[in-house]
Amino acid sequence: MAKSPSKPITEHLAYLLAQANREINRQLDARFRKEGVPVEQWRILKVLSDGKGHSMGELAEAVLLNHPTLTKMVDRMVSDALVYRVQDAEDRRKVLMFSSDRGKALTQRLNSLALSQEAFIAENYGNKATADLKRLLESLIEKAN
Amino acid sequence: MAKSPSKPITEHLAYLLAQANREINRQLDARFRKEGVPVEQWRILKVLSDGKGHSMGELAEAVLLNHPTLTKMVDRMVSDALVYRVQDAEDRRKVLMFSSDRGKALTQRLNSLALSQEAFIAENYGNKATADLKRLLESLIEKAN
DNA sequence: TGGAAAATATTGAATATTCAACGATTCCCG
DNA sequence: CGGGAATCGTTGAATATTCAATATTTTCCA
Secondary structure (H helix, E strand, C coil): CCCCCCCCHHHCHHHHHHHHHHHHHHHHHHHHHHHCCCHHHHHHHHHHCCCCCEEHHHHHHHHCCCHHHHHHHHHHHHHCCCEEEEECCCCCCCEEEEECHHHHHHHHHHHHHHHHHHHHHHHHHCHHHHHHHHHHHHHHHHHHC | CCCCCCCCHHHCHHHHHHHHHHHHHHHHHHHHHHHCCCHHHHHHHHHHCCCCCEEHHHHHHHHCCCHHHHHHHHHHHHHCCCEEEEECCCCCCCEEEEECHHHHHHHHHHHHHHHHHHHHHHHHHCHHHHHHHHHHHHHHHHHHC
């Protein structure tokens, strides 16, 4: 008996997610290009924009980076004077991260670039589709954990 | 006037996609662990499983890798005797990639691991939600290009 | 209380990815 | 036809990420 052809890669959820993620990220990166900031740094800055200190562990989780990668990215951001570290007085194993004024100013510029991308997507793709997609993704993430 | 708080990172489509992609990929990687193969190699093998030769450019596009990264990954796979290169006789700039027998056998094992993951997701997340999500992702990708 | 175990962040070495430049081949048009 | 431009894949250097090991501090319980 001949072997039945397997489902093409393009029909796998994992592949569709990778493809969509890559494309959207690429577009966002293109918008961020003029600020010379990778998407991950925007995420970090955005999380820190509440002004509260966030530990490296918290941050790593929130910005989808593992610990060593985050440490090194934060090193670069400290060099660029975007963020700074403060040892946590409550638990001295922890380091609390804060955004500098320069970081906050950059965050605002990046936020508006990101919002303009979202607006562009909603326009081309439809408000309902966008909302549906977000809802389904949230629910998938929730189930997956 | 106080600055209005910006939309949290978790409400951005780009972030939701990154998060979902990361989680699903992580799960798939965990299943592939026993074969010691990264997800990208499964994609390559899967594309090559039609038995036709695929050029590096075609492959790079299909498996979401840029050219130099693919070249080096293919180098490793050639070392592992999973795939092999043949110069295209029609256009000698091109290299056609093929899966070896060993590669094909591995592909089948990986396919069944991937299918079992898909089944698991459909079960926990719902068949309708899964189908809807796939459809929305396909449509987003189409619009984004 | 004392000390083993756990949690937190960083480091250094190994590995992988990316960017820019290159070599080879084919295309195209004057 | 001839030769500049485009296409295709690879390479090497620079950069980034990951894994395992480490140092520090806190927690827990015997």
